[in-house]
Amino acid sequence: MTLILQWLWLIPALPLIAAFLSALAPQPCRRFSATIAIGSMIGSLSLACCAFASTLKHSERLVRNFEWFRFGDQSLQLGWVLDPLTAVMLVMVCFVGLLIFIYSVGYMAHDENFTRFFCFLSLFAAAMLGVVIANSLLLLFISWELVGLASYLLIGFWYHKPSAAAAAKKAFITTRVGDLGFLLGMLWLYSQSGTLLFYNHGHGCMEADALSKMVAQTTSLGLAVSTGISLLIFCGAVGKSGQVPLHVWLPDAMEGPTPVSALIHAATMVAAGVFLVARVYPLMSAHAAGVTVSSALQVVTWTGVITALFAATIAVAQTDIKRILAYSTVSQLGFMMVGLGVGGVAVGMFHLITHAFFKALLFMGAGSVIHGCHEEQDIRRMGGLRKIMPVTFTTYAVGMLALSGFPLLFSGFWSKDEILHSAHRWHISHWPFYLMLCAAFLTAFYMTRQVFYVFFGNCRLKLGQTTSSEQRTVDHGGTVVVEHPHHELPSEPHESPAVMTLPLVVLAVFAIVLGFVGTPAWPWFQSFLEHEHLRFNGAALTEAATLKTMLISSVIALGGIALGWLLYGKRPCQRPGDIDVLERGQPEIFTLLRNKYYVDEAYEWAFVRFNAWWARTCDLLDTWVWNGLVQLCAYVFVGIAWVNKFLDENAINRGFDEGCARLTQGGGLMSRLQNGSLQGYLRVIGIALAVLALALMWGCKQ
Amino acid sequence: MSPLSAYLLLSSFLFAIGLAGALTRRNAILVLIGIELMLNAANLNFIAFWRFGSHTGNQVTGIIFVIFSIAVAAAEAAVGLALIIAIYRHYKSTDVEDIKTLKG
Numbered sequence: 001m002t003l004i005l006q007w008l009w010l011i012p013a014l015p016l017i018a019a020f021l022s023a024l025a026p027q028p029c030r031r032f033s034a035t036i037a038i039g040s041m042i043g044s045l046s047l048a049c050c051a052f053a054s055t056l057k058h059s060e061r062l063v064r065n066f067e068w069f070r071f072g073d074q075s076l077q078l079g080w081v082l083d084p085l086t087a088v089m090l091v092m093v094c095f096v097g098l099l100i101f102i103y104s105v106g107y108m109a110h111d112e113n114f115t116r117f118f119c120f121l122s123l124f125a126a127a128m129l130g131v132v133i134a135n136s137l138l139l140l141f142i143s144w145e146l147v148g149l150a151s152y153l154l155i156g157f158w159y160h161k162p163s164a165a166a167a168a169k170k171a172f173i174t175t176r177v178g179d180l181g182f183l184l185g186m187l188w189l190y191s192q193s194g195t196l197l198f199y200n201h202g203h204g205c206m207e208a209d210a211l212s213k214m215v216a217q218t219t220s221l222g223l224a225v226s227t228g229i230s231l232l233i234f235c236g237a238v239g240k241s242g243q244v245p246l247h248v249w250l251p252d253a254m255e256g257p258t259p260v261s262a263l264i265h266a267a268t269m270v271a272a273g274v275f276l277v278a279r280v281y282p283l284m285s286a287h288a289a290g291v292t293v294s295s296a297l298q299v300v301t302w303t304g305v306i307t308a309l310f311a312a313t314i315a316v317a318q319t320d321i322k323r324i325l326a327y328s329t330v331s332q333l334g335f336m337m338v339g340l341g342v343g344g345v346a347v348g349m350f351h352l353i354t355h356a357f358f359k360a361l362l363f364m365g366a367g368s369v370i371h372g373c374h375e376e377q378d379i380r381r382m383g384g385l386r387k388i389m390p391v392t393f394t395t396y397a398v399g400m401l402a403l404s405g406f407p408l409l410f411s412g413f414w415s416k417d418e419i420l421h422s423a424h425r426w427h428i429s430h431w432p433f434y435l436m437l438c439a440a441f442l443t444a445f446y447m448t449r450q451v452f453y454v455f456f457g458n459c460r461l462k463l464g465q466t467t468s469s470e471q472r473t474v475d476h477g478g479t480v481v482v483e484h485p486h487h488e489l490p491s492e493p494h495e496s497p498a499v500m501t502l503p504l505v506v507l508a509v510f511a512i513v514l515g516f517v518g519t520p521a522w523p524w525f526q527s528f529l530e531h532e533h534l535r536f537n538g539a540a541l542t543e544a545a546t547l548k549t550m551l552i553s554s555v556i557a558l559g560g561i562a563l564g565w566l567l568y569g570k571r572p573c574q575r576p577g578d579i580d581v582l583e584r585g586q587p588e589i590f591t592l593l594r595n596k597y598y599v600d601e602a603y604e605w606a607f608v609r610f611n612a613w614w615a616r617t618c619d620l621l622d623t624w625v626w627n628g629l630v631q632l633c634a635y636v637f638v639g640i641a642w643v644n645k646f647l648d649e650n651a652i653n654r655g656f657d658e659g660c661a662r663l664t665q666g667g668g669l670m671s672r673l674q675n676g677s678l679q680g681y682l683r684v685i686g687i688a689l690a691v692l693a694l695a696l697m698w699g700c701k702q
Numbered sequence: 703m704s705p706l707s708a709y710l711l712l713s714s715f716l717f718a719i720g721l722a723g724a725l726t727r728r729n730a731i732l733v734l735i736g737i738e739l740m741l742n743a744a745n746l747n748f749i750a751f752w753r754f755g756s757h758t759g760n761q762v763t764g765i766i767f768v769i770f771s772i773a774v775a776a777a778e779a780a781v782g783l784a785l786i787i788a789i790y791r792h793y794k795s796t797d798v799e800d801i802k803t804l805k806g
Contacts, residue, residue: 678798678801679799
């Protein structure tokens with residue numbers, strides 16, 4: 001119990017150590033780096049399971065804080081926390097991460113930077129686990145930024161492709177915009193509550209004392225301080241979780257390897273934003289006495305609603321298999337935000353967990369399809385893969401049905417139903433409920449469209465010609481890992497190896513069974529997260545309100561699937577060049593959707609161009625004004641130096657030289673006396689003697 | 703002219719000859735001979751002053767002085783000749799003009 005709390009830090013530390021070892025390992029040590037990465041994840045997973053088991057027994061919150069450093073009379077404390085929320089996230093991240101690691105072994109088998117890839121993956125997992133266990137907003141922020149860094153490295157993994165490098169930069173910068181808000185919120189929170197620890201035996205910033213203090217104060221805008229801080233922190237979540245308007249980086253992040261897409265879009269990075277909101281939920285939901293729902297939660301809800309609908313409509317018109325999934329992720333993240341906003345932590349987190357499994361499944365299935373079709377990503381050029389890739393098809397279909405919310409059997413139905421149910425009961429406005437229904441309908445529709453395009457109809461794959469956006473060394477036949485300048489012409493689409501399909505099967509199983517831990521009749525997950533007593537309540541399933549939402553959402557999901565079948569299943573696309581059925585009906589709207597509402601172009605026009613203009617201005621200022629000043633200074637100094645040099649050379653040096661020459665001359669003259677001639681010396685002595693004698697004689701005479 | 707003056711004249715004459723020889727000859731042996739001449743001029747002075755000078759009794763101070771001086775001269779000649787032989791071995795010459803390495 002306390003033992004697992006004591007060793008909780010090992011969970012992120014193990015992948016971190018693996019990342020270090022991989023970073024130090026030389027390039028050819030593929031087996032070594034994959035082994036330690038997977039081994040560390042297995043270690044973390046077992047520790048996470050222990051933690052989970054201990055929270056099952058005692059669900060109260062356990063914290064362990066320590067002082068990091070002290071400045072003045074204040075001290076900065078870090079720590080980790082073990083509560084149901086942490087435990088659930090830990091198990092999910094470790095488990096999905098482990099499956100993705102295993103899958104990557106197959107997917108990246110022919111990449112020459114295999115070792116580097118596993119180093120980054122481990123770093124990513126470590127950072128994410130750090131986010132999960134953090135009990136201090138600061139520690140969370142540090143891990144959060146590490147997640148951002150690792151995602152930058154992974155999206156830009158094939159950095160020799162300009163699009164990948166640009167996508168990595170875009171992801172990094174866009175999330176940084178949100179993180180600025182996060183940082184400001186963190187500073188404000190610290191100035192208000194004096195601590196960044198979430199829970200500290202009654203003194204943490206998420207506990208009643210601090211919260212009531214922050215709710216009581218209002219800012220100049222009339223907002224409660226707690227709301228202001230929540231909104232700023234929510235900015236970080238908006239950036240990380242790809243909510244409108246900072247969603248633009250997420251679809252572009254598809255430039256990275258597919259396991260990365262799975263890791264980022266399912267288990268970790270995007271979940272971090274939702275998790276952050278869930279973690280600071282007490283702050284988010286804190287409100288004054290007269291109000292029923294805090295304005296922060298309303299903002300969260302509306303952001304989620306807009307995102308969910310917005311991204312779902314875009315996903316309808318996309319043709320890239322991974323981009324459809326990316327927009328679907330954005331949309332589902334909107335669902336989670338709505339869940340958090342209208343229903344609380346349990347509702348949002350339940351969808352996060354189920355989504356993590358089936359979205360990882362979908363991404364890895366898409367990776368398997370891409371792998372099998374020789375790096376083809378355009379769904380119009382696929383088709384008929386149902387017979388060629390049976391395992392991938394079956395698992396993908398499970399993922400698709402789960403995401404669409406197919407009634408009763410799949411996890412996505414239960415978690416989405418929970419959100420819809422909460423939205424229905426929300427008394428601020430009914431609009432979120434209706435808009436979420438639209439989004440759910442669209443979700444079912446675009447997933448059906450995608451599946452029919454990819455797996456049904458005739459095979460439209462043009463062999464021998466790849467429009468690969470993932471340019472890698474492709475050598476599917478053997479285990480040779482040699483880079484061919486022109487890779488072999490692919491033969492036939494084929495099923496992926498077992499190392500890739502096995503994780504798919506495992507995830508598919510979870511995509512089905514996970515729904516049953518949170519049904520209205522047996523809400524184990526919700527009661528676990530919210531420390532409530534669990535009881536089996538079969539009657540809840542047949543309650544009028546529950547039944548009504550369940551019916552509506554079933555009809556919506558089935559309707560979406562049916563419409564998809566009607567439009568794409570009955571008459572499957574024949575040639576890659578065929579115009580989409582929707583495009584034939586509404587070309588303008590379809591073009592608008594295909595171009596993602598021109599958001600990128602709008603940003604390009606508004607921010608990027610302004611930024612470029614500002615950069616050019618700065619450059620001009622730099623070149624002419626500041627550089628001119630510096631140059632002027634430099635010239636003045638050069639002038640002074642020149643005068644100095646002149647004086648030095650002509651006055652000091654020459655004078656010295658002249659003096660020295662004279663001295664040498666004098667020395668020469670003097671040395672002429674010492675000529676070594678014996679008789680010369682003798683002569684001098686003789687003359688001196690004579691002079692002495694004469695002087696003496698003259699003296700005596702006196 | 704008293705006998706003393708005559709002796710002194712003779713000895714200064716001898717000294718002058720010796721000095722001239724030491725200054726002008728280039729052969730080291732002849733230079734040494736000149737120096738011996740000057741030494742002997744000094745010895746002659748000693749004897750002359752002892753014989754004709756004003757002194758008491760039959761003291762032999764002057765003669766002893768001269769005998770010492772001659773002994774020293776002999777030793778000096780021996781040392782000088784040995785030096786000249788050594789120089790000759792080294793330079794293959796006894797010309798004092800050739801031996802000029804002792805200059806500043």
